[in-house]
Amino acid sequence: MLADQPMExxxxxSDHDLLRQMMSGxxxxxxxxxxxxxxxxxxxxxxxxxxxxxxxxxxxETFLVMIRAPQKYDAGRGPLLLYLFGIARHLxxxxxxRDQLFTSLEDGWETLVAGRSDVLxxxxxxxxxxxxxxxxxxxxxxxxxxxxxxxxQELTYEExxxxxxxxxxxxxxxxxxxxxxxxRKLKKSRxxxxxxxxxSILRCEL
Amino acid sequence: MTCREYKRILxxxxxxxxxxxxxxxxxxxxxxxxxxxxxSDCASKLxxxxxxxxxxxxxxxxxxxxxxxxxxxLRLLAAFRQQGQMSSSPxxxxxxxxxxxxxxxxxxxxxxxxxxxxxxxxxPDLAQKVGHSSSKDGSVELNQVAASASPSGHExxxxxxxxxxxxxxxxxxxxxxxxxxxxxxGIDGSIVRITLPSSALAALGISVHPDLVxxxxxxxxxxxxxxxxxxxxxxxxxxxxx
Numbered sequence: 001m002l003a004d005q006p007m008e009x010x011x012x013x014s015d016h017d018l019l020r021q022m023m024s025g026x027x028x029x030x031x032x033x034x035x036x037x038x039x040x041x042x043x044x045x046x047x048x049x050x051x052x053x054x055x056x057x058x059x060x061e062t063f064l065v066m067i068r069a070p071q072k073y074d075a076g077r078g079p080l081l082l083y084l085f086g087i088a089r090h091l092x093x094x095x096x097x098r099d100q101l102f103t104s105l106e107d108g109w110e111t112l113v114a115g116r117s118d119v120l121x122x123x124x125x126x127x128x129x130x131x132x133x134x135x136x137x138x139x140x141x142x143x144x145x146x147x148x149x150x151x152x153q154e155l156t157y158e159e160x161x162x163x164x165x166x167x168x169x170x171x172x173x174x175x176x177x178x179x180x181x182x183x184r185k186l187k188k189s190r191x192x193x194x195x196x197x198x199x200s201i202l203r204c205e206l
Numbered sequence: 207m208t209c210r211e212y213k214r215i216l217x218x219x220x221x222x223x224x225x226x227x228x229x230x231x232x233x234x235x236x237x238x239x240x241x242x243x244x245x246s247d248c249a250s251k252l253x254x255x256x257x258x259x260x261x262x263x264x265x266x267x268x269x270x271x272x273x274x275x276x277x278x279x280l281r282l283l284a285a286f287r288q289q290g291q292m293s294s295s296p297x298x299x300x301x302x303x304x305x306x307x308x309x310x311x312x313x314x315x316x317x318x319x320x321x322x323x324x325x326x327x328x329x330p331d332l333a334q335k336v337g338h339s340s341s342k343d344g345s346v347e348l349n350q351v352a353a354s355a356s357p358s359g360h361e362x363x364x365x366x367x368x369x370x371x372x373x374x375x376x377x378x379x380x381x382x383x384x385x386x387x388x389x390x391x392g393i394d395g396s397i398v399r400i401t402l403p404s405s406a407l408a409a410l411g412i413s414v415h416p417d418l419v420x421x422x423x424x425x426x427x428x429x430x431x432x433x434x435x436x437x438x439x440x441x442x443x444x445x446x447x448x
Contacts, residue, residue: 025290027283034279042274056274063282067289132265151262152269183254186261 015080023070033080034063040153041084047148049092050137058091078162085153085163089145135185143178146171207241212248395430399441410438418443 013021013032021029041062045055065087066073073083136144142164149160150171161171215238242249404414404421421443428437 022286027286030286031279031283034282038279039273043269043272046272047269056278059274060278060282064285067282067286128261129265129268132261147262151259152266154266179255179258183258186258 016075019070019073019080022067030067033066037081037084038063040081041088044085044148044153045088045092047136047152048089048144049096050133054092054095058088058095061091062088078159082155082159082163085149086165089163093141131186131189132182135182135189138185139178139181143174143181146174147178147182150175207237209241209245209248212238212241212245213251395428395436397426397428399424399426401425404443 013029015033015036018029018033018036022033023029038059042055042059045058045062046052049055049058062084066084073080077083136147139147145164146160149155149163150157155163157168157171157175161168164171242252401422401424403419404423405419407414407423423443424441426439426441427435428439430436
């Protein structure tokens with residue numbers, strides 16, 4: 001089976017060629033594209049939704065959109081990854097609205113941090129990641145989107161603007177605001193953590 | 207450099223290209239760095255931003271290995287194969303044809319509807335033409351009735367139409383009304399001679415000239431065994447007695 005075969009190290013074909021192969025019914029084109037982009041798409045969904053369940057579901061839906069209507073992608077409007085991010089962003093929004101009452105924000109993240117062997121023993125770092133994660137998820141959607149795209153997915157403002165469908169200036173100002181909010185939230189959580197630590201020390205002394 | 211200018215540069219720090227410029231040190235950014243040495247407030251803000259960048263970078267590294275389950279690839283591959291089968295099957299082609307023919311079918315339905323509507327509207331005209339037959343076999347021509355009923359005395363062009371005559375249409379072909387014995391053929395019932403005002407003809411679909419509404423018309427009405435009117439034959443008309 002093609003899915004079981006390891007992907008070749010060097011991928012000579014461009015996205016356009018792979019997409020053309022896929023449209024002609026060649027499985028190899030689809031598998032190459034999937035293996036190339038599944039991780040960034042999944043990570044984007046996970047970072048923006050905070051739920052492993054939603055991230056997996058949305059990743060599947062995003063690639064299904066590509067399977068059903070590959071002709072909708074216009075190479076002139078940007079790289080394929082940004083197109084997939086755009087679809088995923090829309091689907092995450094829809095799915096979060098639908099699952100707002102039922103989805104826990106905890107699922108999927110513990111395994112992420114636990115998977116890192118160097119982090120496993122570092123409790124302080126785990127706590128710090130948890131704080132960052134909570135702070136990102138607590139941001140309003142428009143700020144969360146740009147912080148995930150620019151800071152975590154390493155897109156430029158221009159690329160982020162094409163995903164979020166707004167001007168570069170808007171992305172810049174949202175990013176600035178998002179950073180301010182994040183700094184404030186992280187400061188608060190550190191203070192809260194310090195207070196909790198002091199309280200535990202006092203309890204032990206008593 | 208003022209604190210305001212410095213903040214503007216700080217705003218661009220989050221951009222990947224912006225932070226690269228910062229480290230490479232252009233003249234503006236050099237001046238910004240000098241400003242941080244002079245202004246402790248701006249220096250602390252810069253430190254906060256850099257701390258956040260470091261934290262976010264670490265967080266990104268920690269989550270960089272995240273990937274969906276391996277089942278997802280198999281599921282999507284199955285969906286891809288199914289999609290390929292659907293697109294290659296004749297059913298899919300058929301659906302494309304169906305999609306293409308939908309507007310044509312809709313247009314056809316509209317045209318047929320319009321034709322039917324125009325025919326239906328033309329029915330009163332037909333009704334007006336009915337009854338202008340020759341009297342060889344005893345039936346009566348309505349145009350004769352009209353002629354005799356007309357106050358001016360001259361004969362109408364063969365119809366009772368009260369509206370404006372339609373241009374380009376030839377003289378109406380008179381339709382023969384059946385004789386009483388023909389009417390009664392095969393139907394059980396009776397024929398009653400009645401006198402009714404001309405205006406009542408409108409109920410039978412025959413339009414009457416406005417000048418003739420005060421006239422009375424004599425007609426033979428055929429009724430079946432249930433008393434339902436099955437036919438009417440106009441015999442003549444006369445002006446109301448003053």
